[in-house]
Each structure stands twice: as structure tokens, then as C-alpha cells.
Amino acid sequence: MMLNCDSLWLGANLVTLRNGCYHIIEDGALAVNAGRIVWLGAHADMPEIHAERVTHFGGGIITPGLIDCHTHLVFGGNRSHEFEQRLNGASYADIAAQGGGILSTVNATRQADHDSLLHSALARLRPLLSEGVTTIEIKSGYGLDVAAELKMLRVIRALAQQQPVHVVSTCLAAHAIPPEYRGQPDAWIEQACQSLLPAVAQEHLADAVDAFCEHLAFSPQHVERLFTAAQALGLPVKLHAEQLSSLHGSELAARFQALSADHLEYATEQDVAAMAAAGTVAVLLPGAYYLLRETQCPPVELFRRYGVPMAIASDCNPGTSPALSLRLMLNMACTLFRFTPEEALAGVTLHAARALGLQDSHGSLEVGKVADFVHWPLAHPAELVYWLGGQLPCTTIFRGEPR
Numbered sequence: 001m002m003l004n005c006d007s008l009w010l011g012a013n014l015v016t017l018r019n020g021c022y023h024i025i026e027d028g029a030l031a032v033n034a035g036r037i038v039w040l041g042a043h044a045d046m047p048e049i050h051a052e053r054v055t056h057f058g059g060g061i062i063t064p065g066l067i068d069c070h071t072h073l074v075f076g077g078n079r080s081h082e083f084e085q086r087l088n089g090a091s092y093a094d095i096a097a098q099g100g101g102i103l104s105t106v107n108a109t110r111q112a113d114h115d116s117l118l119h120s121a122l123a124r125l126r127p128l129l130s131e132g133v134t135t136i137e138i139k140s141g142y143g144l145d146v147a148a149e150l151k152m153l154r155v156i157r158a159l160a161q162q163q164p165v166h167v168v169s170t171c172l173a174a175h176a177i178p179p180e181y182r183g184q185p186d187a188w189i190e191q192a193c194q195s196l197l198p199a200v201a202q203e204h205l206a207d208a209v210d211a212f213c214e215h216l217a218f219s220p221q222h223v224e225r226l227f228t229a230a231q232a233l234g235l236p237v238k239l240h241a242e243q244l245s246s247l248h249g250s251e252l253a254a255r256f257q258a259l260s261a262d263h264l265e266y267a268t269e270q271d272v273a274a275m276a277a278a279g280t281v282a283v284l285l286p287g288a289y290y291l292l293r294e295t296q297c298p299p300v301e302l303f304r305r306y307g308v309p310m311a312i313a314s315d316c317n318p319g320t321s322p323a324l325s326l327r328l329m330l331n332m333a334c335t336l337f338r339f340t341p342e343e344a345l346a347g348v349t350l351h352a353a354r355a356l357g358l359q360d361s362h363g364s365l366e367v368g369k370v371a372d373f374v375h376w377p378l379a380h381p382a383e384l385v386y387w388l389g390g391q392l393p394c395t396t397i398f399r400g401e402p403r
């Protein structure tokens with residue numbers, strides 16, 4: 001029987017990432033209809049297919065589109081000045097005393113209007129897209145009052161209208177204690193639960209709710225209150241946990257069936273076991289580890305032993321990871337955390353999709369999934385992880401159409 005479809009892609013090896021492994025199909029064929037993959041396999045095994053458009057690559061590999069599953073891409077200003085001050089000898093305390101640190105980004109974000117936030121975020125989004133990113137998660141969390149958080153979330157939603165990329169929006173109202181609530185984080189959490197989250201749900205401005213569980217931010221009790229409110233509104237949760245100390249936030253996240261727990265340098269075996277039982281993804285962020293010159297590695301061997309899927313993300317943010325390349329994070333995950341290149345690639349495809357709840361539609365080359373994929377003129381996928389920085393040529397297909 002003849003299969004009719006919109007486009008057929010030939011002449012490259014398919015790196016499918018099915019089950020999080022390379023699963024390479026040599027000399028593959030991939031057929032797309034209505035933005036979905038309708039057939040893939042070896043060209044030699046292809047049934048009769050009639051396609052409106054046929055593309056022959058003449059070599060190279062095709063991977064799933066890359067997924068950056070943890071970013072803070074939308075913010076006002078930047079902190080390059082503080083970066084320079086620190087390297088000139090200023091301490092964190094000096095910088096904080098001058099109104100620096102995260103609160104300087106909060107001030108700049110509150111002062112910026114919708115269009116200027118959109119404009120500056122687009123400038124950071126473009127380099128990520130140019131290296132094959134087809135899905136990106138972006139968090140709020142620099143507004144820290146109801147109006148400014150809603151403004152950030154609307155900018156995140158607007159980005160998806162500006163560029164051919166799938167944008168997942170996360171409300172991170174519990175990122176830092178707002179200056180107006182210093183010494184009374186409970187009151188901000190109540191405000192977030194009673195005013196912000198209902199407004200977010202009403203306007204469909206977020207796909208998930210996140211928090212920063214740490215001594216210098218919010219306690220497990222605050223997170224529990226916020227997560228309970230989020231789930232009552234039907235919003236899934238995720239958590240910044242165990243970055244600087246062990247508070248068992250990741251175990252708490254697992255109790256709420258969190259999509260992911262992120263950072264995890266100080267996660268214990270008890271946390272890892274709870275995450276495994278709940279299906280919570282470990283999102284590891286080598287850019288922040290690198291910039292903060294951390295020495296405590298996340299427990300990669302424990303995640304492997306318990307079968308916790310590991311994702312990698314840029315964590316693009318103005319303070320601890322001003323990263324504009326997801327591919328550089330692949331190399332860092334291997335060099336700093338001892339990932340294998342295959343694990344790293346799974347960490348920005350299938351497991352990153354799972355961290356966003358998109359594992360049934362994104363993250364691997366499989367029939368029925370969205371046709372987001374990238375052609376690279378490379379012989380082997382390990383090269384994506386091996387080259388340090390720079391720009392590799394690639395052709396990105398988003399929802400079946402060349403971008």
C-alpha cells in the first residue's frame with residue numbers, strides 16, 4: 001500500500017535516541033505528515049511512499065531536535081559588571097551591599113516593559129536555536145511580585161509566537177525572597193498561593209510551578225505549601241534542590257510526583273531512591289557548577305544505579321550560568337560530571353522531554369512523535385559532544401518544516 005506524506009528525508013544515518021540510547025539506523029529514511037513522523041527505518045526497508053517533497057542529505061546524521069529543559073532566559077539587564085567586580089577582588093557581601101546579586105536582576109526586570117524583555121530574550125534565544133534547539137523551557141522568578149511575575153510569563157508565552165520553537169513556561173515565583181518580604185518568606189508564599197497561582201492558571205500562563213529550596217531561599221515547608229496549591233490548580237511541579245546543601249528537597253519533590261528535581265549536587269541515596277520510585281528526572285546543570293567553581297559533583301553513579309533519567313540544560317541565567325550554548329553543556333557534562341556522550345545526548349533529547357512531561361510527543365525519532373529533528377554533517381553523534389563551543393553547521397526541521 002502506498003503511503004502518502006508531506007515530506008521524506010533521505011541520505012543520513014538516524015540517531016533515534018529511542019529509550020535514551022543512540023539506536024542508529026544506517027542510511028535511514030524518515031517520512032513526515034502533518035508535522036508528525038509517520039515512518040522511519042532503513043532506506044532499504046522503506047515501503048512505497050509518495051512525498052510532496054523529498055530531501056536527500058548525501059551523508060551526515062539526523063538527531064531529534066535538542067531540548068533545553070531548564071532556563072531563566074527572560075530577564076532585565078545582565079550581571080557582567082558583577083562578574084568583573086568579583087574577579088577584581090570584590091566579595092559577594094560587597095556586591096550585595098551595593099544592591100547586586102539576584103535583587104539587581106529583580107530590579108531591572110521590574111523596570112523593563114514587555115517589549116524590552118521580549119527583545120533581550122530573543123537575542124539570547126537565537127544562538128540556542130541556531131544550534132538545533134527546538135524546545136525550550138523558560139522560568140519566571142525575577143519579578144517576585146504578582147504583576148511582574150505575570151509580565152514575565154506573558155513575555156515567555158509571546159516568545160513562542162516570535163520564533164519557530166516550542167516554549168514551555170514555568171512559574172518560579174519562589175525563586176528568591178522578594179525585598180518587600182525580607183524576613184517573612186511565609187507571607188510571600190501565601191501571596192503566591194492565593195493571588196499569583198490562580199491568576200496564572202486562569203490565563204494559562206504556565207505549564208508547571210517551580211521553587212528554589214535552599215537555606216538562602218525557601219524551606220521544604222514553604223515548598224510543600226506552594227506545591228499543594230499548584231497541584232490543586234492542576235499544575236505539575238519541579239524543584240531547584242540540593243544545589244548548595246542537603247535539605248532533601250528532591251525527596252519532597254518526588255513525593256509530589258515532580259517532573260524533575262534540578263541541580264542535585266548534594267542529593268543523597270535516599271533522595272535518589274525517592275526520585276527513582278516517582279519517575280522524577282534529575283536535571284543537571286554543569287554551567288552553574290562551572291561558573292560557581294563548585295567541587296561537589298552530583299551523584300551520577302547513584303542516578304545510574306537507580307535508573308533515574310538524567311537531563312542536561314543550559315540554566316541560562318544572568319548570575320550563575322550566562323550560557324548561550326546547550327552543546328557546550330554536553331561537553332561540560334562529560335568533562336565535569338563524567339557523563340558518556342550517549343548519556344549527554346539523551347540528556348538534551350529524550351530525558352529532557354521527560355523533564356517537561358513531553359516524553360510521549362518529543363525527544364526521540366519515533367513514529368507518532370512531533371517531527372522536530374536536526375541534520376548535522378557529522379559522521380558520529382559523539383562529535384556533537386566533543387567539539388568545544390563554536391558553531392557546527394546544521395539544518396533544523398521544526399514540526400516538519402525547515403526552519
Ligand SMILES: [Zn+2]
Pocket residue numbers: 070071072240315
Ligand atoms: Zn535554575
